Amino acid sequence: MERGGHPVYLNFKKIVSYPISSFALYPSFKKSKDKVQPTKMQRWFFMDDNEILESDASSAASSRSKKTLESSGEEREWTFKVVMNHDLLPNECLGISGSCASLGNWSLTKSVLLNHEEGTNDWSLTTNIPRDRQVYYRFFVCSIDPTTESKHVRRWETHLHPRSIPEMGDKAESDDIFGDVEGEEKIDRGWLTTESIVQLKFFNSPFALKQRMKSRLLYIKVTPMNLRIHTSDNVISPLEDSLSNDTRENGSEQAPYGFAEVCCYKYDDCDIKPQPQFGVPCAPNDVVVFHITVGDIDSVAYLVDLYTYSSKASMEEPPYHLGYHYILPNLLKRSEGKLEMPITCATKHRPLGTMRLDYLLIKPFTSHVLDMKLSFSRYWNKKWSGLDVGHRGSGTSFKTKEAVIRENTIASLKNAVAHGADMVEFDVQLSKDLVPVIYHDFHVYVSLRSKKTIDTHDLLELPMRELTLEQLKNLKVYHLVEGRTREPRNFDNDSMEEHQPFPTLADTLDAIDSHVGFNIEIKWSQQLIDGSMEMEQNVDRNLYLDCILDVVFSKANSRRIVFSCFDPDICAMLRFKQNLYPVMFLTLGQTSRYPLYNDPRCNSIEKAACHSRGMELLGIVAHTEDLLRDPTQVSLTRELGLIMFCWGDDNNSRETIQHLKNLGLHAIIYDKMEVLTSKETKESVFLVPSQASQKDFFKLQALERERRPTEDCIYVKENSEKILELDEDRRKISLSAATSFATLMDE
Structure with a gap:
């Protein structure tokens, strides 16, 4: 098949598997004269301030030089050649994006597809590039939605320094290897542009079958089905009923544009990959997540097929088709939800039982156009070890009466910075008018009278999300502890603006020194193991995150930022909505101090590590109680190539902090930076170089x-x-x- 033109539709009857590359999270960076000059936003995470200053000192000259050379119009013909050693699906091809107009100036929409040499793994493109300046470029695996003709990035090279061609043609043309730059392989999944992701999640014993079948191990396969089937008369016909997509023979039906993959959450097998022909096993304690990328979520249904093997069958015999169910798109009304559906017998078409699953819709973040110049989604410098992170700034202020600065305020963050915090951690959630504000708890108390006195009948407990930013600023709002104890707390300088609660994320990004890193924890209510919710959410997940991302991409500039959240789906959404900032998964682990979550991915370090690896997150933020109980979990996580932070009350001890640093933790989040830090120089590790x-x-x-x-x-x-x-x-x-x-x- 010729892969240089438009891709063909998926044929789900024959899924072609391809190996997932091993991702090198700790790249061995080498000195190079050919370094890309990133923009302020894009150079935040890896460049030494010494190089930034050098770049700024010569920026005016280089800018004028570039204009002079570009205006000369001198070009040279160049042939880009790359060998693709990874298998491609039928509608995948290779593309290239780079730093000149002929390569799209890093824009995905203006990128160029390569031509495939039939019968080989070779791809090439001949085009003109500027003669008198360096040209930088990256290869990527591309698919094209045949309906909209939009390009989508399936996988792409994410080395910090892209491939380069020096000026004046000093470099001879040669064959590149996809994903490999000077012996270092780094390939990441793309981000959403116009397509969407549907995740179907099976966990916590999802099947309820008749007694005689309860002991059987079931295999699940999910196939996207096109609801818009064009007949020869060009009329849309209804979806044909089928026992199984594997046995259906309908020549007039087109498969939808999409990719159906799966993540099995096994420690030795937790990457997202194509499905086997007869699906993947799902035992009662397993976690299986189907990761389906589609172009038009409103016109795609999902056929869930269940298979099982006979106890008397030989290893060579295929399983038999037990049952099936169709999930129609009108059932997926929100960005998340739960479904309980009947299982229909594949032979007698009678009910066999029921299955339960959770679903998640991830839609693209469209407020800002992201390019292919740089990505830091899984970058962490090896020298960044044992970083000191200020918890809610200078620490929690309502667990004890010793705190003098209110938590999660600009003053609290600045105090931690003044005492040497490398990063500050704080919580972000939305007000009623969708403004991202800094606050930890889901509820607040609102006083009906003066702040000076609190009476039992004067306070009303409300969800924070029910108050606008103006109301949060102007009403007499109290913390949950103040409201429940009826004892208002008085903090130093409480009347000053920087000491006021509910600072906006935008103001915080402006107020704190840009050299200080931000660990932005996204607050999101989750279901507990007893079935109750921490708080009922009334804002759509996608809208919620888009509001936060819009502020970050507008105001962050060169700041180092890491997102984190206790909700595994929020983490996955943050990862696939953007391609710049890293995301870490906060986990409770095994603990008796806090109620466990219903989602098993939250309650063990191993499952959290599998989720982080599968969704290509930077790493996990583990509960220190769990690490102190079993320190071997640190190496378990690092063997998967993940970065590890830690949080918890146990961190509020100098001895524990040092012990955790000795274990190799990359960052420790703790209270009272001014008391517990062991730093002699009270400055961020990111500030010293400048x-x-x-x-x-x-x-x-x-x-x-x-x-x-x-x-x-x-x-x-x-x-x-x-x-x-x-x-x-x-x-x-x-x-x-x-x-x-x-x-x-x-x-």
Whole structure:
């Protein structure tokens, strides 16, 4: 099949499997002269401030130089060639995106598809690129929705430094290998642009069968079905009933545009991958999540087929088709929900029992257009170990009466920063008017009288989500502890603006030093193991997250940001809605201090690690109680290539903090940074490099002024010696600066 043109429709009768690459979370970065110059937002997470300053010092000259060279219009013909050693599905092809117009300027919509050489794994593209400047590029696996002709990124190369072609054609054309750059393989799944993801989740003994079949192990397979079937008369006909998609023979039916994959949450098998022909096993204690990418969720139904093997069957015999059920799109009304459906016998078409499942719809984040220039979704520098993270800023303020600063306020965050916090952790949820605000609890107490006195009948407990931002700011609002004890707390400087509760996320991003990292915990109500909800949600999940992402992408600039949440579905949604910021899964683990969640992915480090690996999250934030009980779980997580933070009251001890750092935790979240930190220099690890490089910055500024005698002339023969001197001085600075980019990145 020729893969250079439009892809064909999926044929779900014959699923082609392909191996999932092993993802290298800890890349071995090498010194390179060819480094991409990212934008402020995109360079936040990996660049040493020394390199940022150097880049800023020469930005004006490089900008004018680029305009001069681009206006010259000098181009060269170049053939891009890549070998694809991973199997592709029938409607997948290869594309390329890069830093020049002919490669789309990193835009997915303007990217270019490669041509496939029939009978080989070779793909190529011949095009013109600029002659007098470096060109950066990445390869990606692409699929195209035949209805909208939209390009979708299935997988893409996410190395920090893209492939590059030096100026003047010094590099000879050669065959690249998809995903491999200088021996380092890094391939990540794409993000949603115009398509959507449907996840069907089976866990907690999802099947209720007749007594004689209760002991059977069932295999599940899910197949997307096209509801818009065009006949020869071009009329939409209803969906044909079928015992099984594997046995249906209907030549007039088109399969929908989509990809049906599965994640089995086994420690040694937790990547998302194509389904086997007869599905995957689902025992009572298993967790199985079907991950289905579709172009039009309103025109796709889902056929759930159940198979089982006869106890007398040999290993070579296929299973028999036990039953089935169709899930129509009108059942998936919200972004999440629960379904209980009958299982119909595949032979007699009678009820066999019921099955229960949860579903999740992930829709694209469209407020900001994301490009392919850089991704930090699974990047963590090895030197970032044992980081100090301020819990709610300077710590919880209502568990004891010793706190002097109210939690989750700008003042609390600034206090943690002043005492050396590398990052600050805080909670974000939406007000009634959909403004992201910083607050931990789902409920508040509102006073009907003066703040000076509290009477039993004066307070009303309300969900925080029922109050607008203006009401939160202007009403007399009390914390849950104050309301339940009827004892208002007085904090230092409580009347000052920065000490007020409910700061907005936007104001917080503006107020805190940009060198300090943010661990933004998304608050979302979950179902507990007893069936009750922490709080009933009335805002759609997709809208909820889009409001938060819109603020972050508008205001974050160069700040290092990591998202986290106790809800595994929120984590998956954050991962697939955007391609820039990392996401971590908060987990309770095994504990008696807090009620467990109904979702088993939340209640053990192993299941949390499998979820993080399968959904390609950065890692997990484990409960320290669980780690102290069984420290071997740290290595269990790291063997999957995941980053690990930890949280919990146990962290509020210098001895425990040091013990956790010795175990290899990447970050510890704790209260009272001013008391518990062991840092001699009370500064963020991300701030020190910029201060160390100030002298280098001033020297570079002076050298740049010498280099540019006029605004219009960039390259002048008489200045060639000075240009060489500048390059030599930059080289010396790079070698001498203790916090240089090379020092930061080299392993």
